Amino acid sequence: xxxxxxxxxxxxxIETPVFMNxxxxxxxxxxxxxxxxxxxxxxxxxxxxxxLHVRTGDVKIRQMGGLHAFTRWDRPILTxxxxxxxxxxxxxxxxxxxxVSFKSHIDGAHIFMGPEQSMQIQSNLGSTIAMxxxxxxxxxxxxxxxxxxxxxxxxxxxxxxxxxxxxxxLEETVNPQQLLFxxxxxxxxxxxxxxHAKAIAEMELDGYAVGGLAVGETHEQMYSVIENTVPYLPKxxxxxxxxxxxxxxxxxxxxxxxxxxxxVYPSRNGRHGNLYTDHGTLRIRNARYETDTRPIDENCGxxxxxxxxxxxxxxxxxxxxxxxxxxxxVMHNLYFYNHLMQEIRDALDAGCYEAYRKRKLADLxxxx
RNA sequence: GUGGGUAUGGCGUAGUUGGCUAACGCGCCAGAUUGUGGUUCUGGAGACCGUGGGUUCAAGUCCCACUACCCACC
Numbered sequence: 001x002x003x004x005x006x007x008x009x010x011x012x013x014i015e016t017p018v019f020m021n022x023x024x025x026x027x028x029x030x031x032x033x034x035x036x037x038x039x040x041x042x043x044x045x046x047x048x049x050x051x052l053h054v055r056t057g058d059v060k061i062r063q064m065g066g067l068h069a070f071t072r073w074d075r076p077i078l079t080x081x082x083x084x085x086x087x088x089x090x091x092x093x094x095x096x097x098x099x100v101s102f103k104s105h106i107d108g109a110h111i112f113m114g115p116e117q118s119m120q121i122q123s124n125l126g127s128t129i130a131m132x133x134x135x136x137x138x139x140x141x142x143x144x145x146x147x148x149x150x151x152x153x154x155x156x157x158x159x160x161x162x163x164x165x166x167x168x169x170l171e172e173t174v175n176p177q178q179l180l181f182x183x184x185x186x187x188x189x190x191x192x193x194x195x196h197a198k199a200i201a202e203m204e205l206d207g208y209a210v211g212g213l214a215v216g217e218t219h220e221q222m223y224s225v226i227e228n229t230v231p232y233l234p235k236x237x238x239x240x241x242x243x244x245x246x247x248x249x250x251x252x253x254x255x256x257x258x259x260x261x262x263x264v265y266p267s268r269n270g271r272h273g274n275l276y277t278d279h280g281t282l283r284i285r286n287a288r289y290e291t292d293t294r295p296i297d298e299n300c301g302x303x304x305x306x307x308x309x310x311x312x313x314x315x316x317x318x319x320x321x322x323x324x325x326x327x328x329x330v331m332h333n334l335y336f337y338n339h340l341m342q343e344i345r346d347a348l349d350a351g352c353y354e355a356y357r358k359r360k361l362a363d364l365x366x367x368x
Numbered sequence: 369g370u371g372g373g374u375a376u377g378g379c380g381u382a383g384u385u386g387g388c389u390a391a392c393g394c395g396c397c398a399g400a401u402u403g404u405g406g407u408u409c410u411g412g413a414g415a416c417c418g419u420g421g422g423u424u425c426a427a428g429u430c431c432c433a434c435u436a437c438c439c440a441c442c
C-alpha cells in the first residue's frame with residue numbers, strides 16, 4: 001500500500017509522502033518566517049480558511065496579492081476549509097443544509113459559511129490546494145447522526161466542486177489552477193466510511209482526504225478506518241490523513257497508503273518544550289538539562305542543533321519565557337518531522353519500507 | 369553594645385483562644401494535548417516547623433537560653 005509519488009502544482013513539485021507545516025493564521029506559531037521554512041526543508045504550508053477570514057480577511061489578503069505574496073512563501077500552500085472549526089468551535093455554531101452559522105471567536109460577529117463561501121474565501125487566498133467544506137462529527141457520534149451528516153457532506157462536496165470550477169474560470173482569479181481535495185467522513189462506522197469513499201471517488205477530484213480521525217477513537221480504530229477507506233479512493237490521486245499525528249501514526253499511515261499529513265504536534269509540543277529525537281521525546285524544561293552542553297539531538301541536522309545551541313541554553317530560554325526559545329524548539333521539531341518524511345521517502349525509493357518501519361518504531365520507543 | 373522583630377518543604381508564605389495524617393503559590397517530577405488559544409488540565413515527590421531545654425494529657429503555636437538574619441539607636 002505504501003507509495004512514493006511526485007505531485008506537480010503551479011507552486012512547485014510536492015514529493016510524497018509529505019508532512020505539511022501548520023500555519024493556521026498565516027504564520028508558524030513560535031515565530032518562523034518563510035525563509036526559516038526553507039531552511040528546515042518544508043514543502044507545504046497549511047493555513048486555515050476560517051481563521052484568515054475572521055482576521056485579517058480574505059478580501060484584504062486578495063488585495064495584497066493573495067496568500068503567497070502576503071506571507072512571502074512561494075511554495076505550495078494548502079488551505080483547510082473551516083470545516084474542522086464546525087467541530088472544534090462547536091459551541092459557537094449552528095449547522096443547516098445551506099451551511100454553518102458561526103459566531104466569531106474574535107469579536108462575536110455573525111458569520112455564515114457554506115460550501116460556496118468557503119470556496120470563495122479559499123479562492124481569494126489563492127492557495128495551491130483548497131479543501132472541501134465538510135462537517136467533522138465527533139468520534140462518538142451516534143450512527144444515525146453520522147449517516148445524515150455524511151450525506152450532507154457529500155452534497156456539500158458537489159457544491160464545492162461546482163463553485164470551484166466557476167471561480168477558477170473567472171478572469172481575475174488569484175490562482176486559476178487551484179486544486180480541490182474532497183474529504184471522507186463516517187466516524188468509526190466502517191461501512192459508512194467505505195460507501196462514502198466510493199461515492200466521492202467518482203467525483204474526479206485532485207485528491208482525497210480522510211477526515212474526522214484522531215478525535216477520541218483508539219489507534220486501532222483509526223488504522224482500521226484507513227484500511228477501510230484508502231483502497232476505495234482513486235489509486236492515482238493523493239490521499240491526505242487530516243490532523244495526524246505522532247511520528248508513529250505517520251509511519252503506520254504511510255504503510256496503509258497515505259501521502260499527505262498535517263498535525264499541530266511538532267509546533268505545539270515545541271512551544272511546550274517537548275522535543276522530538278530519534279529515540280523519543282525530550283522535555284527540555286526539566287532540571288536535568290540545566291547544565292547539559294549537548295545539542296538536542298546529536299544526529300539532528302536542524303539549524304538549532306547544527307548551530308551548537310546547548311540543551312542548557314534552550315532550557316534557560318524556555319524557563320525565562322524568551323521568544324527565541326519557542327522559535328528554536330518549534331524549528332527543531334518541524335525539521336524533525338520534515339526529515340522523518342525524507343527518511344520515509346528514501347526508504348520507499350530503496351524498496352525497504354517494511355524494514356525501515358520496524359526499525360524506526362523500535363528506535364522511537366527506546367527513550368532518550 | 370542597646371532596643372525591637374523574624375526564624376515553617378528549593379524559594380515565598382498560611383497556620384484561628386495550644387488539639388485529628390502541617391496548608392497554599394512558585395519550583396521540581398510524571399502524564400494529557402492529533403484539519404493550533406504560546407494555553408490549560410491531571411496526578412506525584414518533598415518540611416517532623418532555626419538549635420537546646422521547659423510547661424502541658426497534648427506545642428509550629430506558651431516560657432527560657434543560644435544561634436542566624438532584618439530594622440532602629442549608638
